[in-house]
Amino acid sequence: MRTCTRGLLLVAGLALAGSAFAATGVVEEAPVQQGYGTGPYGGYGPIGPATSPAVVVPYLAPNGTTVYPIMMSKSSVKPGPNSTVKVNYRGWLADGTEFDSSYSRGQPAVFELNKTISCWQQGLQTVPVGSKVKLVCPPATAYGANQVGNIPPNSTLTYEVELLEVMN
Template identity: 35%
Template structure:
């Protein structure tokens, strides 16, 4: 079952913890961006974990359905749709800038690890995870495509 988030909730999509769910172990490379990761001009780094079967990339204005897990660089999981057992659906331009940029690199079915610098994440906002964040994101579906 997927969760459709109202527009206002999309702004805080990744702020919700999942203390009711078991933590998913962090990948070995969360502390630093590996040398072989792809990098963009903005500072976003990524690596394809599972190749996708789709041919279309989402646009910033598309609504996408994803499964994801997020960790801080010390390996602490702070949010996971996987742990909750429900995908998340949201307009791509209503989440942190690192997600908006990173998901546009993906195709349906792909799982990609994103290393998102703080300025493309929460920018030091109070109550939000600080520093670089690492996400494993699976692009399940692009609405209407």
């Protein structure tokens, strides 16, 4: 019985440590690939063999955008600041109201990255083709104090974006 109790305490302790760490696991580097992540003491680097599963570590862009990997491809192709991209996406407000979606239109959208909001400009340059991410855009990286369509001023926006292609 005593050994069983120690085992349960160890498992519970590891689970609590993991959840406490996950709450602060934002790094200021690009999203990680398989076998890399933030270690137990806050260091960044390999956490296991290359065959270990990917560690989901959000990326905090210099402009304040947070990029959460949903599905990262192994492609080496990423858009540059002047790239034209083809994406599927949906965007919603902090209260959960969806304000735009290429899925609802039934076709991907094509954008010149340098003509999009700052959130997309910095966030998508970290994403390889074939990946899907969630972008959380503070007002300063979205539309700021401006009302745009049904997006109120000073709104934090969240997008789910699937990068299908870099067209140039």
